[in-house]
Amino acid sequence: MRARNLALVLGEVAGGGPLTRAALAELTGLTKTTVSSLVADLLSAGLVAEAPAARAGERGRPGVEVRLSGEHVAALGLEVNVGYLAACVVDLTGTVRARRTVRADNRASRPEPVLAALHRLADETLADVPSLRIAGAVLAVPGTVGEDRVHHAPHLGWRDVRITDLTDPIRVADRPAAVENEANLAALGELEFGSAPRDFLYVSGETGVGAGLVRDGGLLRGATGLAGELGHVVVADGGPACRCGSRGCLEAYAGQDVLPGPAALAADDPGAAAACARAGRALGLALSSAVNLLDPGAIVLGGRYVPLFPWLAPHVRAVLDERLGALRPAPPVLLPAATGPDAAVLGAAARVLRRVLADPASLG
Amino acid sequence: MRARNLALVLGEVAGGGPLTRAALAELTGLTKTTVSSLVADLLSAGLVAEAPAARAGERGRPGVEVRLSGEHVAALGLEVNVGYLAACVVDLTGTVRARRTVRADNRASRPEPVLAALHRLADETLADVPSLRIAGAVLAVPGTVGEDRVHHAPHLGWRDVRITDLTDPIRVADRPAAVENEANLAALGELEFGSAPRDFLYVSGETGVGAGLVRDGGLLRGATGLAGELGHVVVADGGPACRCGSRGCLEAYAGQDVLPGPAALAADDPGAAAACARAGRALGLALSSAVNLLDPGAIVLGGRYVPLFPWLAPHVRAVLDERLGALRPAPPVLLPAATGPDAAVLGAAARVLRRVLADPASLG
DNA sequence: CGCATTTAATCCATAATCTGAACTAAAGGT
DNA sequence: ACCTTTAGTTCAGATTATGGATTAAATGCG
Numbered sequence: 001m002r003a004r005n006l007a008l009v010l011g012e013v014a015g016g017g018p019l020t021r022a023a024l025a026e027l028t029g030l031t032k033t034t035v036s037s038l039v040a041d042l043l044s045a046g047l048v049a050e051a052p053a054a055r056a057g058e059r060g061r062p063g064v065e066v067r068l069s070g071e072h073v074a075a076l077g078l079e080v081n082v083g084y085l086a087a088c089v090v091d092l093t094g095t096v097r098a099r100r101t102v103r104a105d106n107r108a109s110r111p112e113p114v115l116a117a118l119h120r121l122a123d124e125t126l127a128d129v130p131s132l133r134i135a136g137a138v139l140a141v142p143g144t145v146g147e148d149r150v151h152h153a154p155h156l157g158w159r160d161v162r163i164t165d166l167t168d169p170i171r172v173a174d175r176p177a178a179v180e181n182e183a184n185l186a187a188l189g190e191l192e193f194g195s196a197p198r199d200f201l202y203v204s205g206e207t208g209v210g211a212g213l214v215r216d217g218g219l220l221r222g223a224t225g226l227a228g229e230l231g232h233v234v235v236a237d238g239g240p241a242c243r244c245g246s247r248g249c250l251e252a253y254a255g256q257d258v259l260p261g262p263a264a265l266a267a268d269d270p271g272a273a274a275a276c277a278r279a280g281r282a283l284g285l286a287l288s289s290a291v292n293l294l295d296p297g298a299i300v301l302g303g304r305y306v307p308l309f310p311w312l313a314p315h316v317r318a319v320l321d322e323r324l325g326a327l328r329p330a331p332p333v334l335l336p337a338a339t340g341p342d343a344a345v346l347g348a349a350a351r352v353l354r355r356v357l358a359d360p361a362s363l364g
Numbered sequence: 365m366r367a368r369n370l371a372l373v374l375g376e377v378a379g380g381g382p383l384t385r386a387a388l389a390e391l392t393g394l395t396k397t398t399v400s401s402l403v404a405d406l407l408s409a410g411l412v413a414e415a416p417a418a419r420a421g422e423r424g425r426p427g428v429e430v431r432l433s434g435e436h437v438a439a440l441g442l443e444v445n446v447g448y449l450a451a452c453v454v455d456l457t458g459t460v461r462a463r464r465t466v467r468a469d470n471r472a473s474r475p476e477p478v479l480a481a482l483h484r485l486a487d488e489t490l491a492d493v494p495s496l497r498i499a500g501a502v503l504a505v506p507g508t509v510g511e512d513r514v515h516h517a518p519h520l521g522w523r524d525v526r527i528t529d530l531t532d533p534i535r536v537a538d539r540p541a542a543v544e545n546e547a548n549l550a551a552l553g554e555l556e557f558g559s560a561p562r563d564f565l566y567v568s569g570e571t572g573v574g575a576g577l578v579r580d581g582g583l584l585r586g587a588t589g590l591a592g593e594l595g596h597v598v599v600a601d602g603g604p605a606c607r608c609g610s611r612g613c614l615e616a617y618a619g620q621d622v623l624p625g626p627a628a629l630a631a632d633d634p635g636a637a638a639a640c641a642r643a644g645r646a647l648g649l650a651l652s653s654a655v656n657l658l659d660p661g662a663i664v665l666g667g668r669y670v671p672l673f674p675w676l677a678p679h680v681r682a683v684l685d686e687r688l689g690a691l692r693p694a695p696p697v698l699l700p701a702a703t704g705p706d707a708a709v710l711g712a713a714a715r716v717l718r719r720v721l722a723d724p725a726s727l728g
Numbered sequence: 729c730g731c732a733t734t735t736a737a738t739c740c741a742t743a744a745t746c747t748g749a750a751c752t753a754a755a756g757g758t
Numbered sequence: 759a760c761c762t763t764t765a766g767t768t769c770a771g772a773t774t775a776t777g778g779a780t781t782a783a784a785t786g787c788g
Contacts, residue, residue: 001745001775005745005746020765022764030747031746031747032766032767033747033748033766033767034746034747036766036767037745057756058763059755059756059757059762059763060762060763060765061753061754061765061766062764063766144692151693199587211657215587220584221659222658222659222660223659223696224661226692227657227658228657229656229657229691230656230657231656232656232687232688233656234597234598234650234653234687235598235601236600236601237599237603246686285601286653288596289597289650289653290657292593292594292595292597293591293594293597294586294591294657295585295589295590295591295592297587322610325609327593327608328508329515332587365746365773366774369775384736384737386737394775395775396738397737397738397739397775397776400738401775422784422785423735423785423786424734424735424783424784424785425734425735425737425784427735
C-alpha cells in the first residue's frame, strides 16, 4: 500500500541524491501523479524539502528537486564504553547536529549510575537542538545484547541488564532506547559516514575484537544476536591462552594488550614491528576463515587497527592471498576505516535513521 | 498491494497447516472479506484447495479449511554430482511426485554431454507427472555458482560454464533453470524435508566440506555466492597440506578421503575410532569459529557425516563446549541430518516452491 | 421439534489509493 | 510571437481493502 510506496520514493531520494518528481517516477515505475501525492505527504511530514532545480541550458520546464530535509527529523545515538560515555544527534541528511562525550571509568561503576549519567548527557545533547524532532534512540554497548537488554558486557562487568527496567529509562518519542552491539553499530557508522562499499565486514579493534557484516545495508545479527565474535575465532589449535578460557583465539594474538602503540612504530622499534607482523598474520588467518564462511565484498579494519594499518595490512594481505588464492578469483579488498572512535555512536544514530527511511509512515 | 497480501495469506497457509478463512483473517490482521477474496484468487490459481472442516462438538457454523494444493503446481529439482545425475518433481505440499537418478562418472566428461544427459533425465521425470504445472527449475552443483553459471566446480572439472549458453538449455515455463551450490540447497532440503529448526547451519560432508546457513527460511549466499566454504576454515596454523594449496584447513582433517567407512567403525576398529576423534575435534574447532561468526541456532551434520554421527558428535561437542562455554549461554545444539544423499535435489525443488509461496501473483 | 446462540463466510456500500489521459506551467529555440 | 519540450497537477476511472449487515450452518436448550 502507500506505506511501501512512501518508503520506495524516500529510499530513492536518500540513495540517489536530489531528484525531481519526474525522475522519481522514472526510477520507481510509479506514475507522476502518484509520486506527486507521495512527495506531498513526505513534505508535510518534514522528511524532505524542495529546492529550485540547479539546471542550465536545457529545454523544457525545469523540475523542482526533492532532497532529504535536515531541519525536522533527527536521531539520537548513545554509547557506553569502557572509558567514556557519548551521545550525538544526527539529522536525516547525515549531518551531526550535536555531539557530547564525557570520560568516565565505567569498569568501576554499577549499571544504574552509569545509565543515569548517560541520561543526563543525552538530555544536555538534546537541549542543543531543540528544534529537531527525535525519531528514536539506539545505545551502543561493547557486549552481547538482545531486544532491550544487555546480556553480557565483560569489559563493563555488566550481566543481564534490562535498560527499560531502570527507574528512569531513556525515552524518545515515548519509546525506550534500543540496545545494540558496538561493533555492529560501528559497521553501520562506517557504511553511512565512511567510504566503505555497500557490502563489507567491519573489524572493530577495541578492548576486544569484534566484527559486523553489512550486506545490502543490513546487519547480520545471528540467531541470538551474538554473530560477529571474530575475536574468538580459531587461529591455532593449542595456541596461547585467551581471556575467554580457551586457547589460540584471535584476541590472544591481536587484542589491544598485545598491540604496540603507534608511537613505538613511528620510532621504528623492531619489537613493535614484529608484534604487528604476528598480529597481522593472526588477523589474516582469522579473516581467511571469515571470508570462507561469509564471503564479504570487502574487509574494513576499524578502531585501534586504523593507526596501525600500514604495518598490519601487508601481513594480513599476504595470509589472505596465500589461503584464498586457489579458492576464489581474488580475496576481498582490505581497507582502513574512514571513521574514528566515534563510529559506534554515529552508527547508533544511523540505525534509527534507517528505520525512518525504511518506514516513513510510522512517523505520522 | 494485493500481491503482498496474497503472499501473506499463502504464507500462513503454508506455515501453519490448514486454516479456515476466519483464522486467516485473525492471523493476518486483514478483514474476513479481504481474506475471502484473496483465497478465491488462490483457489482459481490452483495453489490451495478447500477441505470440509474436521471439527467435532463445537458450536457455530464449521469453517472450510484451506490448505496447499498438491494437484496443480510443482517444481523441478536437478542435480549434477560427481557420481550421479538426479531429478525430482515436488508439489506444493512437499510431496515428491517423481524422482529419477542415474549413476554416471561425471569427472570423465565435458559439461555439454553431462547436461544433455541431465536434460533427458529431466524430460523423463516430467513425463511421469503430466498433469502438474512446473513453476520452475533449480540445478544443484558441487561448486561455486552465480546467476546462471557455474564458476568453478573442482570435483567435476568445470570452470565458467554458462548453462543458458548450451544449445538446448533446460527450460521450464520459458525460463532456464537457475544454478545453486549443492551445500546451500541441501540446507534448504533439510529445512523443508528434515526435522531441523528454522535457523541452523547445515554442514555438508560430501566430496568436499561445505556449509549453508539457513536463517528465517532464507539462505546466506555472500557477496559473490561463495559463502559457506567451511572446508577451508583454519583449524591449525601450519597443519597438514590441503588440496587447495594451503595448510591446516578443515578438509585436510575431516574430508572424505581421511574419514573411515561406517563398516570399520561397526567392527570396532581402533584406528577408525581414532580417525573419527581427530576429524571430530577438527570439526569442533572449525565450527566454533563458524558459531562465533554466524551464531546459528543449531548445527546439522549432513551427507557422509550422518552415518558417522555417533562417533563424531561427542568430540565435536566437547570442543564446542570448551571453546564457547564462557562466551555464550549454551553452544548451539548438534544434530544429525534427517535427509539423506538426496537433500540437495529436494532442496533445489524446495527453492522454486519458496519463490512461488513468496510471490504467488507471479504465476498468474 | 423449534428456536436462540454461536461462529463462518459473503454481500454491499464506502473509502483509500494508484493509474492514465488531458491540461496547465515554465523553460528554450526559431 | 509561437512551437517544442519537459515538469507537474487536475480529474475521472479502476482496483482493492474496510466495516457493517446479512445469510449459512452448526450446537444447545426448552
